[in-house]
Amino acid sequence: MESPLPAASRRLAATAAAPLPDLPAGSRRVILETALHLFAERGYSGTSIRDIAKACNLQGPTIYSHYPSKEHVLAELVRIAHDEHLRRVRTALLDCQPDPREQVAAYVRAHVRFHTDFAMLAVVGNTELHMLSPDLGDPIFQVRKQSEQTLMEIAQRGIDRGVFHVPHAWLAVAAIGGMGLRVAFWFSADAGIPAKTVADSYADFALRILGAARNS
Amino acid sequence: MESPLPAASRRLAATAAAPLPDLPAGSRRVILETALHLFAERGYSGTSIRDIAKACNLQGPTIYSHYPSKEHVLAELVRIAHDEHLRRVRTALLDCQPDPREQVAAYVRAHVRFHTDFAMLAVVGNTELHMLSPDLGDPIFQVRKQSEQTLMEIAQRGIDRGVFHVPHAWLAVAAIGGMGLRVAFWFSADAGIPAKTVADSYADFALRILGAARNS
DNA sequence: GTCTATATGAAGATAGAC
DNA sequence: GTCTATCTTCATATAGAC
Numbered sequence: 045m046e047s048p049l050p051a052a053s054r055r056l057a058a059t060a061a062a063p064l065p066d067l068p069a070g071s072r073r074v075i076l077e078t079a080l081h082l083f084a085e086r087g088y089s090g091t092s093i094r095d096i097a098k099a100c101n102l103q104g105p106t107i108y109s110h111y112p113s114k115e116h117v118l119a120e121l122v123r124i125a126h127d128e129h130l131r132r133v134r135t136a137l138l139d140c141q142p143d144p145r146e147q148v149a150a151y152v153r154a155h156v157r158f159h160t161d162f163a164m165l166a167v168v169g170n171t172e173l174h175m176l177s178p179d180l181g182d183p184i185f186q187v188r189k190q191s192e193q194t195l196m197e198i199a200q201r202g203i204d205r206g207v208f209h210v211p212h213a214w215l216a217v218a219a220i221g222g223m224g225l226r227v228a229f230w231f232s233a234d235a236g237i238p239a240k241t242v243a244d245s246y247a248d249f250a251l252r253i254l255g256a257a258r259n260s
Numbered sequence: 261m262e263s264p265l266p267a268a269s270r271r272l273a274a275t276a277a278a279p280l281p282d283l284p285a286g287s288r289r290v291i292l293e294t295a296l297h298l299f300a301e302r303g304y305s306g307t308s309i310r311d312i313a314k315a316c317n318l319q320g321p322t323i324y325s326h327y328p329s330k331e332h333v334l335a336e337l338v339r340i341a342h343d344e345h346l347r348r349v350r351t352a353l354l355d356c357q358p359d360p361r362e363q364v365a366a367y368v369r370a371h372v373r374f375h376t377d378f379a380m381l382a383v384v385g386n387t388e389l390h391m392l393s394p395d396l397g398d399p400i401f402q403v404r405k406q407s408e409q410t411l412m413e414i415a416q417r418g419i420d421r422g423v424f425h426v427p428h429a430w431l432a433v434a435a436i437g438g439m440g441l442r443v444a445f446w447f448s449a450d451a452g453i454p455a456k457t458v459a460d461s462y463a464d465f466a467l468r469i470l471g472a473a474r475n476s
Numbered sequence: 477g478t479c480t481a482t483a484t485g486a487a488g489a490t491a492g493a494c
Numbered sequence: 495g496t497c498t499a500t501c502t503t504c505a506t507a508t509a510g511a512c
Contacts, residue, residue, distance in 0.1 A: 053397055055390040071477075089305035090391070092505060106478050108507070171387060174271040175306070181269060215453065215461045218446065219439040226438025237431065245431045252468040287495075308487060322496050324489070 055085055057232035058163035065128045065162075072110045074100050079117045084164040088118050088172045118172055119180040125169030126187040129158045133191055144202030145256050149247040151195055152220060156246045159228040160239035166228035195221065199254060209255030220250045271301055273448035274379035281344045281378075288326050290316050295333045300380040304334050304388045334388055335396040341385030342403040345374045349407055360418030361472050365463040367411055368436060372462045375444040376455035382444035411437065415470060425471030436466045 061080055067073055078099045082091040093114050094104040111117045136154035140146050159166045173184060196217050202208035210216045224246060231242065277296055283289055294315045298307040309330050310320040327333045352370035356362050375382045389400060412433050418424035426432045440462060447458065 053390055053392075053394055053401075087303060087305055087391075089303055093507085094505080102477095103479060105480085105507075105509095109477060114506075174269055175303075176269075178269060185269075212453070212457070212461055215458065216465065218442070219462060219465050222442030223435040223439040226434070226441060230434060237428070241428070242431065245428055246435060249432065249435050249469045252471070253465045255468070309489085310487080318495095319497060321489075321491095321498085325495060328489095330488070 055087075056163055056167050056229045057235065058084075058228075060233070061164045062161045064124060064165065065131075066124050071100075075102075075107060075110055075117065076120060080121055080164050080168060083118065083121065083168045083172060088114075088168075088175050115176065115180060118168075119176055119184075121165065122169050122173050122176065122181075123184055123187075125162065125165040126184050126191070128162065128165070129155070129169075130187050130191050132158050133194060137194070144198055144205065144207050145251060147198045148195075148202065148220075148250055148254060148256075151198060152224065152247040152250040153243040155195075155221070155224045156227055156243040157239060159224055160231045160233075160242055163228040163231055166225070170225055170228070192217070192221065202254065202256065207256055210253065216253050219253055223249065271303075272379055272383050272445045273451065274300075274444075276449070277380045278377050280340060280381065281347075282340050287316075291318075291323060291326055291333065292336060296337055296380050296384060299334065299337065299384045299388060304330075304384075304391050331392065331396060334384075335392055335400075337381065338385050338389050338392065338397075339400055339403075341378065341381040342400050342407070344378065344381070345371070345385075346403050346407050348374050349410060353410070360414055360421065360423050361467060363414045364411075364418065364436075364466050364470060364472075367414060368440065368463040368466040369459040371411075371437070371440045372443055372459040373455060375440055376447045376449075376458055379444040379447055382441070386441055386444070408433070408437065418470065418472065423472055426469065432469050435469055439465065 061077065064073075064077060064080070068076065075096060079091070079096045082095055082099065086095075093107050096114075096117070097104045097107050107114075107117075111120075132154045133151055136150040137147060140150045173181060173188075176184070196214070199208060199210075199213050199217050203210065203213055208216075227242060227246070231237075231239070233239070277293065280289075280293060280296070284292065291312060295307070295312050298311055298315065302311075309323050312330075312333070313320045313323050323330075323333075327336075348370045349367055352366040353363060356366045389397060389404075392400070412430070415424060415426075415429050415433050419426065419429055424432075443458060443462070447453075447455070449455070
């Protein structure tokens with residue numbers, strides 16, 4: 045009954061971030077990676093430009109040589125998060141047989157692996173997206189919508205073909221998405237459960253939720 | 261394929277909070293309910309004492325006649341959230357047959373109804389708990405742990421009796437908890453799906469995850 | 477690219493009058 | 495219980511030197 049949860053007072057369990065995908069070079073990169081750690085742990089509003097600079101061994105105003113505002117730093121992180129999530133989901137589906145069961149399993153494995161492999165990015169992307177002004181946030185909401193719609197379409201297609209059996213498709217999709225999102229908060233690479241185990245298990249859970257479990 | 265999600269830039273869909281349980285009277289109550297709305301939408305760090313006061317038609321320092329600090333306001337909200345969650349889960353189990361399937365269904369219905377009926381309280385309780393100093397946060401983490409352990413014990417008991425069939429009990433419990441948590445962000449009393457439908461559906465999803473679906 | 481100096485405002489919190 | 499006045503620190507951001 046030992047639980048692999050983060051230490052009580054921490055917001056998430058992960059301590060190291062996987063190398064960011066789609067990353068700028070040089071100082072921008074250092075700033076971005078440092079901001080990621082701070083935003084993940086203390087939140088966007090709870091982190092100051094000076095905090096980020098200090099953790100980079102820079103003076104506060106130096107940040108402004110690389111980003112026009114703190115909001116732009118957040119926006120780039122949140123954009124990278126959503127782009128990478130969508131990219132992984134789409135790639136997974138390209139490798140897939142046209143069977144909705146395979147597609148759901150592939151989607152959920154990719155979804156969960158994103159949340160294990162980029163836990164900090166996922167936490168920031170999900171908890172701070174709404175802090176962005178419409179100007180910076182709206183394009184990212186569009187990306188998010190595409191990821192969500194993709195799963196909804198797979199589910200609906202499976203229901204139409206009689207492969208899935210669930211009274212309310214949207215609720216099933218919301219549940220599957222939600223359980224995956226939460227992984228970013230408790231998953232830790234060092235502690236306990238391998239990412240692949242989580243991904244495979246959640247893929248199985250998703251199929252069970254949709255009434256199409258391979259093992260039943 | 262219409263989705264009942266919150267307007268793009270909002271953090272959660274709920275606009276009104278159910279009357280808070282376990283509530284103080286008078287000005288403390290007004291302050292608490294106002295802070296709840298602001299913390300839910302903008303976060304604890306994104307809300308100032310002056311914001312709260314202004315929304316109460318008070319001057320900033322007046323808050324300090326009722327609470328010693330902003331952190332104490334948050335602490336009371338987070339405590340109420342966790343106490344009410346635990347109380348509901350426990351009450352639901354008292355009305356229950358000793359069958360693990362019934363117990364899981366009762367737990368999840370109570371869990372989900374907490375997140376629909378007190379969406380703002382749930383959002384603040386879950387996203388801002390880690391902002392509290394150990395002094396104020398630790399007792400609340402204890403309450404949280406009790407809720408989590410309760411579901412884990414039910415699941416383990418069902419597995420031991422051969423009623424549930426799932427390779428990794430802890431992952432199943434994490435998935436069930438996580439999908440319920442997420443409900444607080446998208447649920448809206450006015451829009452679309454009744455709370456009872458969500459609760460019943462998620463109870464069914466939980467049983468499916470545990471390999472004990474009543475409908476399969 | 478990074479620094480120091482600085483402008484301007486807002487933060488949490490206290491003192492003390494009414 | 496609520497107010498005004500205020501303290502101190504910190505916030506984002508800019509200007510301009512090196």
